Amino acid sequence: xxxxxxxxxxxxxxxxxxxxxxxxxxxxxxxxxxxxxxxxxxxxxxxxxxxxxxxxxxxxxxxxxxxxxxxxxxxxxxxxxxxxxxxxxxxxxxxxxxxxxxxxxxxxxxxxxxxxxxxxxxxxxxxxxxxxxxxxxxxxxxxxxxxxxxxxxxxxxxxxxxxxxxxxxxxxxxxxxxxxxxxxxxxxxxxxxxxxxxxxxxxxxxxxxxxxxxxxxxxxxxxxxxxxxxxxxxxxxxxxxxxxxxxxxxxxxxxxxxxxxxxxxxxxxxxxxxxxxxxxxxxxxx
Numbered sequence: 001x002x003x004x005x006x007x008x009x010x011x012x013x014x015x016x017x018x019x020x021x022x023x024x025x026x027x028x029x030x031x032x033x034x035x036x037x038x039x040x041x042x043x044x045x046x047x048x049x050x051x052x053x054x055x056x057x058x059x060x061x062x063x064x065x066x067x068x069x070x071x072x073x074x075x076x077x078x079x080x081x082x083x084x085x086x087x088x089x090x091x092x093x094x095x096x097x098x099x100x101x102x103x104x105x106x107x108x109x110x111x112x113x114x115x116x117x118x119x120x121x122x123x124x125x126x127x128x129x130x131x132x133x134x135x136x137x138x139x140x141x142x143x144x145x146x147x148x149x150x151x152x153x154x155x156x157x158x159x160x161x162x163x164x165x166x167x168x169x170x171x172x173x174x175x176x177x178x179x180x181x182x183x184x185x186x187x188x189x190x191x192x193x194x195x196x197x198x199x200x201x202x203x204x205x206x207x208x209x210x211x212x213x214x215x216x217x218x219x220x221x222x223x224x225x226x227x228x229x230x231x232x233x234x235x236x237x238x239x240x241x242x243x244x245x246x247x248x249x250x251x252x253x254x255x256x257x258x259x260x261x262x263x264x265x266x267x268x269x270x271x272x273x274x275x276x277x278x279x280x281x282x283x284x285x286x
Contacts, residue, residue: 067116071139074114079139080146081161086153087133093123096130104134107153114139137161143168144176151183209234209242210251214261217252222260 071081086103090096100120108115117137123130133156140146143166146158209232216231217223225243229236243259246252253262 070114071116074139075162078142079114080141080143080163081137081139082146083135083137083159083161084149084155085133085135085157086155087131089126089129089131091129093125093130096123096132100132100134103153104136107136107138112141112145113149142172144179147176147180148183151187206242210246213243213246213252213259217259217261222255222258224257225259228259 075081086100088096088100088103090099104115104118107113115136115138117135119135121133121135123132140149146160149155150158212232213228216228220231223231225236225240228243229239232239234242243252243254247254247259250262252259254260
């Protein structure tokens with residue numbers, strides 16, 4: 001509740017006041033009927049009234065004082081004041097902006113952190129992708145919360161503002177390392193499962209592509225790389241190393257710039273069901 005009030009004071013202090021007129025460059029302008037954004041725009045363009053000059057600094061001072069009181073109160077409870085930068089790269093632009101906002105919302109709803117300040121940059125295009133970063137100022141529950149912040153949110157940088165020194169008990173330090181090891185094991189298991197899935201997917205896709213090459217060459221005869229690429233649907237630069245590997249393994253043969261099926265005597269001998277069954281029967285008779 002307290003942090004919400006701070007944000008409200010910092011972002012829209014003018015909403016506390018309701019002067020009827022503001023003198024601008026082109027004379028008096030009426031407040032009546034204007035939206036909050038329009039009122040803020042009029043105030044920025046026009047010199048503030050006397051009442052506004054008196055009240056606006058007081059609102060800013062009150063917001064800063066409330067923020068300092070909150071930081072001091074949390075620091076006494078063992079919290080750590082730090083700043084961080086989080087950057088996102090992706091496409092399209094709208095997706096990057098929405099993802100960054102949801103990322104910050106997730107941090108804001110995390111009980112281990114108190115968001116004091118957030119500053120979003122404008123998305124910039126980099127090699128057909130968009131990058132955006134946010135500068136955050138937070139309070140973390142303890143040192144382990146900052147360490148796990150790095151695991152969960154992958155910031156670009158971390159800077160501890162205060163306190164300048166830390167004291168740990170052996171039990172707390174042990175608990176921190178145990179929690180960190182549990183997270184590392186979880187990440188390790190996830191990476192190994194992902195690697196196994198990738199290996200299976202790669203093996204099956206290679207088999208599928210090999211069968212496509214063999215089927216096309218069987219029904220269409222010998223052909224060059226460009227025609228083979230057009231019939232299979234794989235770009236020539238990606239198909240060429242695969243076709244060359246099939247030549248080395250003698251699945252296909254290459255004459256000049258054309259690929260074709262090898263002669264029957266050049267093919268790899270394959271064990272079929274008919275050749276295996278007689279051997280089994282012979283073993284039973286023996």
